[in-house]
Amino acid sequence: MHFPHATTPLRGLAVSALALMLAACAAATPIPTNAPTAPAAATAAPTSQPAGRVSWMVSGDAVEFDAYKAIASAFEKANPTLKVDLFYIPASGDYRNRLDADLVAGTPADVVFLNYQRTAPYADKAQLSPITDKLAASTTLKEADFYAAAFAPLKWRGQTWCVPSNMSSAVIYYNKALFDAAKVAYPRAGWSWDDFVAAARAIMHEDAKVGTIFGYGTEISFFRVAPYVWSAGGEIVNDPLTPTRLALDGAAAQAAIQRYIDLQVKYGVAPNAAAEKAEDSMTRFMNGKLGMYMDSRRVTATFRSTIKDSFDWDVAALPSMGSPTSILHSDAYCLPAKAKNPDAAWKLIEFAAGPVGQKTMTAIGRLVPSLKAVAESPVFLDPNAKPANSRVWLDTPLRPAPTHKNWPAIETAITKEFEKAYYGVQSVSDAVATINKQVEVLLK
Amino acid sequence: MRARGYRLMLLPFVAGSIILLIGPALLALGLAFTDFDGLSTPHWVGVDNFAHLLQEPVFQTVLRNSVEFLLLSLPIRLLGAYLPALWLSHPRRGAGLYRALVYLPSVLPDVAYALTWVWIVNPMYGPLNLALKAMGLAQPGWLADPNAARLVFVMMAALQIGEGFVIALSGLRGIPAERIQAAMVDGAGRWALFRHITLPLSLPWLALIVVRDAIFLLPWTFPMTAIMTGGDPYYNTLFIPLYARITSIDYLRFGQGSAAIVFMIVLAALVLFAFWRFARRGWYADEA
Numbered sequence: 236m237h238f239p240h241a242t243t244p245l246r247g248l249a250v251s252a253l254a255l256m257l258a259a260c261a262a263a264t265p266i267p268t269n270a271p272t273a274p275a276a277a278t279a280a281p282t283s284q285p286a287g288r289v290s291w292m293v294s295g296d297a298v299e300f301d302a303y304k305a306i307a308s309a310f311e312k313a314n315p316t317l318k319v320d321l322f323y324i325p326a327s328g329d330y331r332n333r334l335d336a337d338l339v340a341g342t343p344a345d346v347v348f349l350n351y352q353r354t355a356p357y358a359d360k361a362q363l364s365p366i367t368d369k370l371a372a373s374t375t376l377k378e379a380d381f382y383a384a385a386f387a388p389l390k391w392r393g394q395t396w397c398v399p400s401n402m403s404s405a406v407i408y409y410n411k412a413l414f415d416a417a418k419v420a421y422p423r424a425g426w427s428w429d430d431f432v433a434a435a436r437a438i439m440h441e442d443a444k445v446g447t448i449f450g451y452g453t454e455i456s457f458f459r460v461a462p463y464v465w466s467a468g469g470e471i472v473n474d475p476l477t478p479t480r481l482a483l484d485g486a487a488a489q490a491a492i493q494r495y496i497d498l499q500v501k502y503g504v505a506p507n508a509a510a511e512k513a514e515d516s517m518t519r520f521m522n523g524k525l526g527m528y529m530d531s532r533r534v535t536a537t538f539r540s541t542i543k544d545s546f547d548w549d550v551a552a553l554p555s556m557g558s559p560t561s562i563l564h565s566d567a568y569c570l571p572a573k574a575k576n577p578d579a580a581w582k583l584i585e586f587a588a589g590p591v592g593q594k595t596m597t598a599i600g601r602l603v604p605s606l607k608a609v610a611e612s613p614v615f616l617d618p619n620a621k622p623a624n625s626r627v628w629l630d631t632p633l634r635p636a637p638t639h640k641n642w643p644a645i646e647t648a649i650t651k652e653f654e655k656a657y658y659g660v661q662s663v664s665d666a667v668a669t670i671n672k673q674v675e676v677l678l679k
Numbered sequence: 680m681r682a683r684g685y686r687l688m689l690l691p692f693v694a695g696s697i698i699l700l701i702g703p704a705l706l707a708l709g710l711a712f713t714d715f716d717g718l719s720t721p722h723w724v725g726v727d728n729f730a731h732l733l734q735e736p737v738f739q740t741v742l743r744n745s746v747e748f749l750l751l752s753l754p755i756r757l758l759g760a761y762l763p764a765l766w767l768s769h770p771r772r773g774a775g776l777y778r779a780l781v782y783l784p785s786v787l788p789d790v791a792y793a794l795t796w797v798w799i800v801n802p803m804y805g806p807l808n809l810a811l812k813a814m815g816l817a818q819p820g821w822l823a824d825p826n827a828a829r830l831v832f833v834m835m836a837a838l839q840i841g842e843g844f845v846i847a848l849s850g851l852r853g854i855p856a857e858r859i860q861a862a863m864v865d866g867a868g869r870w871a872l873f874r875h876i877t878l879p880l881s882l883p884w885l886a887l888i889v890v891r892d893a894i895f896l897l898p899w900t901f902p903m904t905a906i907m908t909g910g911d912p913y914y915n916t917l918f919i920p921l922y923a924r925i926t927s928i929d930y931l932r933f934g935q936g937s938a939a940i941v942f943m944i945v946l947a948a949l950v951l952f953a954f955w956r957f958a959r960r961g962w963y964a965d966e967a
Binding site: 514660676 | 716717718731733735736737801802803804820821823824825911912913914925928929930931932938943
């Protein structure tokens, strides 16, 4: 029911309430943009140069922030009539809170940084400007220069909404020393699920000094199980772009979930709930107590700086349950509908998503570039930096998570029930039934 | 003149309460009847949000968690505040130290308190399970165990009873000594003294503690669960405040999040009503 006369005061009240609720979450301090190390600018200032200030809101750790500062500085050098105001919100949750507060107040930054799963919900609320025409007219960005997998989920309802800044995916990090000790061959290209389980079981043992060495471990979540559902020929939803129901009750999907869950409940090669709570799998891997760990490129820099020479490690593609598949992890630069300086904002997006921006971000080791030329360059495929097999991120077929305005809530529901099954609290069929019941209303 | 001075001193607190508590509470009440998503114009949806929540399996779990937590924590905190106050209401050696020890957990900042407990209940390296192991007892997974996780928050709440303790202590110290002496002259023993003098005269103070806890306890869970579990394992530590936050801010369903907060206020009111029905006979008997 809609009361037209009530909407304005109601919206005012709602906005006030939201502003109050979010006030504590929003860190509003603008950050100076004096970059310590600005790379050489790659683009010359065009003749019809937009002028003024362009605001850019970013998230990430301190190293990522330094990289953003470097990009902003390089952009200013290439575009002397423009000045970048960089807004930095370290934690992703706080970043989303701040973005929501800014959007509802009608004062978003000119350029925002979004996970690809968030673009459709914001586009659905008319909070983003489509960039289809801008991209078509761009002289510096060509869609064909990007990996198609990264651009695909940014297209929705016939429009392109954002430009992908990176394109990672889930892979298996493995401890070579534990493979050697167990006399197991390192993962080869195209290895199967059975190979993977056999390796995990061979590595798993009790060590007198450090305790249990687990074969495999990771957080349990939708993102960790979905690739295997696809690999086995199953589906998550009936239609990835406009889902109306989940498809996890399909035979292939259920079988894949069961095989994944067997790692914990049948073979016991992965930490149980208490062991995971005591020491999470990522920490176990860094401490040399976990044979294989599943995650995206994001943890690479941490592993480089933490593991150092403690043991040798590398990455492999996810084992296949049928056809090799992984799940897309990607972020994008987007243009809010209420950006105050949209021309300058687009210019900044072109620069940040272009070669200079992507090289700068890739150099810190956390991201896989979405631009093919940068991904194929030594900046990413550095032969002197671990992991040696970085190419796996470029060669594995990727699928994005489904697109739906309620997907974050749906994903949480799936994760929670998968977790129960993974730790033996319920069966896979019960988990799927519960998920279907919870998600039905969200997919309407 | 004097009264005006007092009113002036009250002004910051009244203004703060209106701006930060009453105003947002009323706005949340209004939002609970809309489909506000934080980004679009809200539309009136009547009681749809309440009906939706009551049908939602996760919210049913959240409601059950919240009721169970309140019903377990309230009496434990009441006894936890009253019994030490009773013991320390008489002069005894080291009383100052004991009072400080009882109050100490209450002065810890929420984040520090939560992180301390994350360490205490670590299933493998935490001191609690190490102690249980040394005694030959079973060692739960605590925050990883769906049956034990909620108990951790009950234990945490049970140890932060400093304010209730101070209220109970001041109430006990306000009991007129002549009443005690008169009863003793009449031959009352320790139990009779407690049953007929101390407890009835403490009831208004205990009621104050209950009223405060009924209002305070569920909001208290917000920082603790947000830091320690995020509602895990399997929604077992998801209480109404964190659920409302996730629903509103993460899922942009402010209408439903606000409706959840209304449920929380109703829950606190029900607890207070039940306590009032239970306790009023004792007060009236005493006052008569």
